[in-house]
Amino acid sequence: MSDYRIKGETGEWEVVIGLEVHAQVTSNAKLFSGAATAFGAEPNTQVSLVDAAMPGMLPVINGECVKQAVRTGLALDAKINTWSRFDRKNYFYADLPQGYQISQFQHPIVGEGEIHIDLGEGRTKTVGLERIHLEQDAGKSMHDQSPRYSYVDLNRSGVALMEIVSRPDMRSPEEAGAYVKKLRSILRYVGSCDGNMEEGSMRADVNVSVRRPGDDLGTRCEVKNVNSVRFVQAAIEYEAQRQVEIIEGGGTIVQETRLFDPGRMETRSLRSKEDAHDYRYFPDPDLLPLVFDDAFVEARRAELPELPDAKRARYINDLGISVANTDVITAEIETVQLFEAHLKDAALKQGKPEKELAKQISNWIVSTVLGEANRRKLALTLENFKPSASTTIITLINNNVISGSAAKDVYTYYLDTGGDPEKIVEERGLKQVSDTGALDAAIADVLAKNADKVAEYKGGKEALFGFFVGQTMKATGGKANPKVVNELLKAALAQ
Numbered sequence: 156m157s158d159y160r161i162k163g164e165t166g167e168w169e170v171v172i173g174l175e176v177h178a179q180v181t182s183n184a185k186l187f188s189g190a191a192t193a194f195g196a197e198p199n200t201q202v203s204l205v206d207a208a209m210p211g212m213l214p215v216i217n218g219e220c221v222k223q224a225v226r227t228g229l230a231l232d233a234k235i236n237t238w239s240r241f242d243r244k245n246y247f248y249a250d251l252p253q254g255y256q257i258s259q260f261q262h263p264i265v266g267e268g269e270i271h272i273d274l275g276e277g278r279t280k281t282v283g284l285e286r287i288h289l290e291q292d293a294g295k296s297m298h299d300q301s302p303r304y305s306y307v308d309l310n311r312s313g314v315a316l317m318e319i320v321s322r323p324d325m326r327s328p329e330e331a332g333a334y335v336k337k338l339r340s341i342l343r344y345v346g347s348c349d350g351n352m353e354e355g356s357m358r359a360d361v362n363v364s365v366r367r368p369g370d371d372l373g374t375r376c377e378v379k380n381v382n383s384v385r386f387v388q389a390a391i392e393y394e395a396q397r398q399v400e401i402i403e404g405g406g407t408i409v410q411e412t413r414l415f416d417p418g419r420m421e422t423r424s425l426r427s428k429e430d431a432h433d434y435r436y437f438p439d440p441d442l443l444p445l446v447f448d449d450a451f452v453e454a455r456r457a458e459l460p461e462l463p464d465a466k467r468a469r470y471i472n473d474l475g476i477s478v479a480n481t482d483v484i485t486a487e488i489e490t491v492q493l494f495e496a497h498l499k500d501a502a503l504k505q506g507k508p509e510k511e512l513a514k515q516i517s518n519w520i521v522s523t524v525l526g527e528a529n530r531r532k533l534a535l536t537l538e539n540f541k542p543s544a545s546t547t548i549i550t551l552i553n554n555n556v557i558s559g560s561a562a563k564d565v566y567t568y569y570l571d572t573g574g575d576p577e578k579i580v581e582e583r584g585l586k587q588v589s590d591t592g593a594l595d596a597a598i599a600d601v602l603a604k605n606a607d608k609v610a611e612y613k614g615g616k617e618a619l620f621g622f623f624v625g626q627t628m629k630a631t632g633g634k635a636n637p638k639v640v641n642e643l644l645k646a647a648l649a650q
Contacts, residue, residue, distance in 0.1 A: 159327030161365060163399045169368045170395045171375075172331050172361065173323035174387075176338060177316050178227075178348035179292070179356035180220045186291045186315035187214030187257065194354050198308035206313040208252035213441050220315040221445065223347040224264050224289050225455040227317060230345045230462055233268025233284055235452050241289075241442045245435045250294035250307045258290035258318075260436045264445065270321075270341070271464060272333040273482075282334050283322035292316050311355075317348070323362065323372065328388035335359060335384050336486075340463050343488045352382045359387055361415075363394040365402070373398070374408040378415050378422050390415040394422050466491065474513035480521050489535040494520045500542035501549060512549075519545060523563055527570055544569050547576045555636055561585045587636045591643065594627070594635055598647050601626045612648060620644070 161168040185192060188205035205212045228235050240262040243255040265287035272280050294312040298305045319338065325331045339357060342348040350357050359381045364373035376398070378390045393415075398408050413422040461469070463485050470481045484490045498516045502509045524540050533539045548565050551557045557565060557580055568579045580586060601623060602609050612619040627640050 159329065160368075161395050161399045163403050165403050167368060168365045168395070168399050169370075170326060170391065171323050171364045171366060171372060172325035172327075172391060173375075174321045174325070174331060174334060174362070175360040175377075176319045176321075176335070177292075177358050177360070178319060178342055178350075180223045180289075180315035180317055181347055181349060182217060182219050182223065182315055184217055184219075185313040186217050186220050186289065188313050190313065192314055194351075194356070196310055198306070198310060201310045202312065206252070206309055208254075214257060214439075216442065216445065217315065220289060221264070221447075222455055223315075223345075224287060224317055225447075225452060226345050226459060227319075227342065227347045228265035228268065228287055229452070229456050230341050230459060231265075231268040231270060231284055231287075231319075233287065234266035236262065236264055236266055237447055237449065237452065238262065239264040239288075239445045241439045241445070242436045243439050244290075246433075248293060248296070249305070250296045250309070250312070252294070252309065252312060256291060256293065257439055257442070259288035262444075263288035270334060270337055272330065272337050274329060274333055280324075280330060280333075282324045282330075285320045285322050287317050287319050290316050290318055323364075323375075328391040331361070331391055332384045332388045335387055337463070340486060340488075344460055344462055344491075346460075352384075355382060358382045361387055361390050361394075363391055363398070364408070365395055365398045374410050376408065376411055376413055376422075378413050379425065381415050386415055386417055389417075389420050390422055393420065397422065470513075470517075474510055474517075476513055476517045480517040483521050483525070484517060487535070490520070490525070493524065493535050493537065493540060496537055497524075497542040497545050501546045504546050505550060505553075515549060515553075516545075519549060523566055527566065531570070544576055551576070551580060555587055555638075556580065557585055558587050558633065558635075558637060560633060561587065585634070587634055591639065594631070594639060594643055595647075597630045597635070598623075598627055598640070598643055601630055602647060609648065620648070623648070 159170065161170060180186070182192060184190065185203070185206065188203040190203040190206055191201045193201070205214055225235055239259060241257050242260040244258045244260070245255045247254055263286040267286070268284040270282045270284065272282060274280060292311045292314040294307055294309040296305055296307055300306050321334065325334060339350040342357070343350045348357055352358060361378040361381055362375045363378065364375040366373040376394060378394060381387050381390050394413070401408060409427070411427050412425045414425050415422050467481055467485045470476045470485065471478060476484075484494050494517060497520060498509050498513060501512050501516055505512065524545070527533075528535055528540065545566070548557075548562050548569075551565075552559060552562050565576050565579050565585060568574065568583065569576050605623070605626065608619050608622065612623075623644050624637070624640055627644065628635055628637070
């Protein structure tokens with residue numbers, strides 16, 4: 156549990172947080188039409204007659220969107236409702252052509268579930284899910300294209316969304332941030348949403364209220380359409396502090412919808428918060444109830460990949476990878492795919508079990524590959540970071556041809572030129588020196604030049620051993636085999 160509290164003038168306040176995450180369903184077509192869903196198209200070029208609400212046009216359910224919602228529910232340990240219903244949610248916006256949104260109200264496709272979040276330092280928490288329902292998105296109003304007019308782009312109109320509603324179980328910005336990260340990770344593993352918050356395919360409505368610890372729930376305010384984890388946390392911090400100051404000043408919190416201003420890092424009022432009856436929900440007369448059987452559900456379950464928690468446990472317990480490396484690798488599905496492709500390639504070419512190579516490959520991915528990806532701002536794809544090149548370099552390390560530090564140089568040259576790693580080693584003279592004769596001479600020279608430190612070492616100052624190793628490596632241009640250097644140095648200093 157978090158110990159996050161707002162310290163007001165009259166004592167401490169507890170923050171209560173619930174999130175409604177809108178996740179765009181991964182599908183080539185919209186929820187009730189065949190129009191395309193690709194991001195970045197010219198305005199109003201991906202709009203069918205259904206999306207534009209032309210008279211006589213009837214919605215037809217997209218079966219792939221149904222499958223994606225069921226897969227998501229199963230991944231979140233949620234109840235799958237084999238009977239659900241679409242309703243009309245009535246309200247007016249200029250970018251809502253029908254004058255209503257087709258959504259699900261009393262009978263959603265997915266019921267209660269849960270998400271387990273990791274808060275670091277061994278702290279975990281379970282956040283309950285209330286429901287997941289399918290609904291269509293509205294269009295987009297654009298107010299910055301003209302000084303006189305507002306424009307409407309209907310490309311998003313009718314795009315399929317999953318609204319994933321949590322219970323008010325979170326008590327700090329940290330918990331809310333961890334929840335969004337974990338939910339995004341699961342959706343991306345499943346493939347039901349790309350999780351791109353910058354493009355708007357995943358965004359959160361943040362419900363915040365404050366109360367004295369242990370009291371009944373306070374009046375909540377909803378902060379709409381927050382599109383990053385950092386902004387979710389900032390919105391909570393600001394909104395909780397705002398509410399505490401109002402209450403302690405003798406005021407009352409009004410239930411309302413607010414917007415988060417990322418420029419000023421503050422929330423501001425948008426409109427009074429509607430309740431369900433304000434939307435005048437009723438069953439959509441153009442759509443039959445959505446009905447499927449248990450066999451359909453089990454077929455979706457069979458399609459699920461290994462999910463983040465299971466993968467994390469397998470990496471740590473079965474492959475022996477460190478917790479730190481596991482956390483980095485399993486955070487994003489691209490990193491998982493990169494690691495597993497590298498591990499498979501190395502095991503195949505070296506003829507060794509994956510478990511024997513897993514630690515080394517995980518270290519290589521985290522320290523070298525991810526470092527280069529960040530430096531070069533390259534996407535983590537197998538095309539950009541080919542496993543075969545890494546396998547060749549790691550084999551050179553294991554065969555004592557190059558050192559670990561030289562291996563990073565080889566990889567950098569490889570990414571710069573696309574050349575063969577083995578040729579790069581030859582051409583740049585990066586082979587490791589393991590010749591004992593050459594190393595004996597280098598060590599003798601180092602010890603002769605540092606006779607005073609040799610005397611100190613022999614007098615009991617054993618920490619100087621690292622100094623002698625460093626000087627020997629420097630004398631050989633970093634090409635000496637560290638293992639051989641250590642062995643020869645110990646023998647020389649023992650004389």
